[in-house]
Amino acid sequence: MNRSTKLGAAAAAALVLTVTAPAAGAHSGPRPADPARATLPAGDGWASAGTGTTGGADADASRVFTVTTWAELRAALAVPGTEPRIVKVVGTLNATEAGCAAFEAPGYDFQQYLADYDPAVWGYENEVSGPQEELRAASAAAQSRAVKVKVPSNTTLIGVGRDATILGAGLQVTGVDNVVIRNLTLESPLDCFPQWDPTDGADGAWNSEYDALVVYGSTHVxxxxxxxxxxxxxxxxxxxxYGEIYQQHDGELDIVRxxxxxxxxxxxxxxHDKTLMIGNSDGAGATDRGKLRVTLHHNLFDNVVERAPRVRFGQVDAYNNHYVVPDGTYVYSLGIGFESQLVAEKNAFTLAPEVPVGQILKKWKDAPVTTTGNYVNGRPVDLLAVHNEQIPSEILRPDAGWTPVLRTRVDHPRAVPALVGHRAGAGRPH
Incomplete structure (x- = not known):
C-alpha cells in the first residue's frame, strides 16, 4: 500500500514524497524482504558494539520516503523527529544542477580574482584578502548551504536498484546516532570556489571544501x-x-571530531586523491582520544592516491580490503598518525611494477601498527619490515596494542581481489 505525505514549507517548499509501506515480515530473518530494513549483523565491526546499528529499520509507514530529486531528499531528511525513518533514493539526484553561476555573489569575478592574487602581484608571504576574496568566500558559503544536507539519527538512506546516484552533494552525519547509508553512488562534490593560499607550501596551493560523506561526532554508523x-x-x-592544479575536490569520506x-x-x-581520513587534527585529543573506533573491511580502493585511510587516535581495524595501484601517481595507502592504533590484516595489494612495496605504509607520527597476513601481488609480504627497510627515515614500530574481535568473516587474502571485485560498491550483490 502506498500513500503520500505532504511536507510543510519549512521542509523544502511543500514537496510531496511517496511513502512506501514496510514489507510484511521485514524482521523475520537476517535478509529482510525490503533491503531498506536490513540491520548491521551482530559482531560486524565497531558499529555493532553496544546497542548495534539498525538505522531506520523499524520505521513506521508514515516515515518511509522515496525521493527522486535533490530537493525531495533534503525535505525527507528535514522531517522533524528522531523516530526511525527510511529514505529511498531512486535515479540520479543532482545537488548542483543549476551550475556554479547560481552560487556566485554579485560582483565576484574569477578572472579578477586571478589578477588580484597572481603571485607576481601578491607574492607568497601573506594569505589572500580583499574584495574578491570576500566575494569568493560569500559564493562558497552559498554553495555550502545548497549542497550539504544533515542525516538525522535513526535513519537509513539507501539507493534503490543498481543506479541510485547523488551528484555534487556533501552528506553530513553530524552529532547523531544510529545511521545506515547503503547502495549509493556518491560522486564527489566539485567545489566551485576553491581558495588560493600562497602560503601553502613553497609554491602555494588551491584548497577546496566538501567531502562526499562526513561522519562528525556521531556514533553507530x-x-x-x-x-x-x-x-x-x-x-x-x-x-x-599559477602553475598549480585548481583542486576542486576534498575527501570522499571523513570520520572526525x-x-x-x-x-x-x-x-x-x-x-581520488585524499580519500578517507579518520581524525582530522593532532590537536583534537580532547574529543578524539578513546574514540574514532572504525572497522574497514572488504572495501575496494582503486587508483586512490593517498589516505586509505590516514588515521589519528583511533583503534582502526582494516582487514580484507583490496588496494589497486595502477601507476606512479600513488603516494601511500595506510597513514599512521598521531596516537593511532591501526591493525591492518589480511589485505590484498595489487601494485604496478614501478610502485615500491614500502610505500604502502606512511609514517606521519610515531605510533605502533600491526600488519600481519597481508599479500602483495598474490604473495605474503611483511609490510612493516619492507617499509622500514626501504624507507629508513620513517621507521615504524610494531604492535598496535589491541586485538580486533568484531569480525563476522575473514577471507584468505588471495581470495580478496576476486571477492571484493565482484561484490564491493553500489548495485553489487549484498
Missing part, C-alpha cells in the same frame, strides 16, 4: 555497498592556475 568516485570530474580534467563505532564495509573508493 554503518556505511555499506556504496561507490565513492570523482565521476565526470577526475583530477586529470581540472585546469591549472569524536565520531565513534563506525563500520565501513563493501564500498568502492575510486579515482
Amino acid at each position: 554503518w556505511i555499506d555497498h556504496n561507490t565513492f568516485t570523482d565521476g565526470a570530474h577526475p583530477d586529470s580534467s581540472l585546469p591549472r592556475y 569524536g565520531a565513534d563505532l563506525v563500520t565501513v564495509s563493501w564500498n568502492a573508493f575510486t579515482d
Whole structure:
C-alpha cells in the first residue's frame, strides 16, 4: 500500500514524497524482504558494539520516503523527529544542477580574482584578502548551504536498484546516532570556489571544501555497498592556475571530531586523491582520544592516491580490503598518525611494477601498527619490515596494542581481489 505525505514549507517548499509501506515480515530473518530494513549483523565491526546499528529499520509507514530529486531528499531528511525513518533514493539526484553561476555573489569575478592574487602581484608571504576574496568566500558559503544536507539519527538512506546516484552533494552525519547509508553512488562534490593560499607550501596551493560523506561526532554508523568516485570530474580534467592544479575536490569520506563505532564495509573508493581520513587534527585529543573506533573491511580502493585511510587516535581495524595501484601517481595507502592504533590484516595489494612495496605504509607520527597476513601481488609480504627497510627515515614500530574481535568473516587474502571485485560498491550483490 502506498500513500503520500505532504511536507510543510519549512521542509523544502511543500514537496510531496511517496511513502512506501514496510514489507510484511521485514524482521523475520537476517535478509529482510525490503533491503531498506536490513540491520548491521551482530559482531560486524565497531558499529555493532553496544546497542548495534539498525538505522531506520523499524520505521513506521508514515516515515518511509522515496525521493527522486535533490530537493525531495533534503525535505525527507528535514522531517522533524528522531523516530526511525527510511529514505529511498531512486535515479540520479543532482545537488548542483543549476551550475556554479547560481552560487556566485554579485560582483565576484574569477578572472579578477586571478589578477588580484597572481603571485607576481601578491607574492607568497601573506594569505589572500580583499574584495574578491570576500566575494569568493560569500559564493562558497552559498554553495555550502545548497549542497550539504544533515542525516538525522535513526535513519537509513539507501539507493534503490543498481543506479541510485547523488551528484555534487556533501552528506553530513553530524552529532547523531544510529545511521545506515547503503547502495549509493556518491560522486564527489566539485567545489566551485576553491581558495588560493600562497602560503601553502613553497609554491602555494588551491584548497577546496566538501567531502562526499562526513561522519562528525556521531556514533553507530554503518556505511555499506556504496561507490565513492570523482565521476565526470577526475583530477586529470581540472585546469591549472599559477602553475598549480585548481583542486576542486576534498575527501570522499571523513570520520572526525569524536565520531565513534563506525563500520565501513563493501564500498568502492575510486579515482581520488585524499580519500578517507579518520581524525582530522593532532590537536583534537580532547574529543578524539578513546574514540574514532572504525572497522574497514572488504572495501575496494582503486587508483586512490593517498589516505586509505590516514588515521589519528583511533583503534582502526582494516582487514580484507583490496588496494589497486595502477601507476606512479600513488603516494601511500595506510597513514599512521598521531596516537593511532591501526591493525591492518589480511589485505590484498595489487601494485604496478614501478610502485615500491614500502610505500604502502606512511609514517606521519610515531605510533605502533600491526600488519600481519597481508599479500602483495598474490604473495605474503611483511609490510612493516619492507617499509622500514626501504624507507629508513620513517621507521615504524610494531604492535598496535589491541586485538580486533568484531569480525563476522575473514577471507584468505588471495581470495580478496576476486571477492571484493565482484561484490564491493553500489548495485553489487549484498
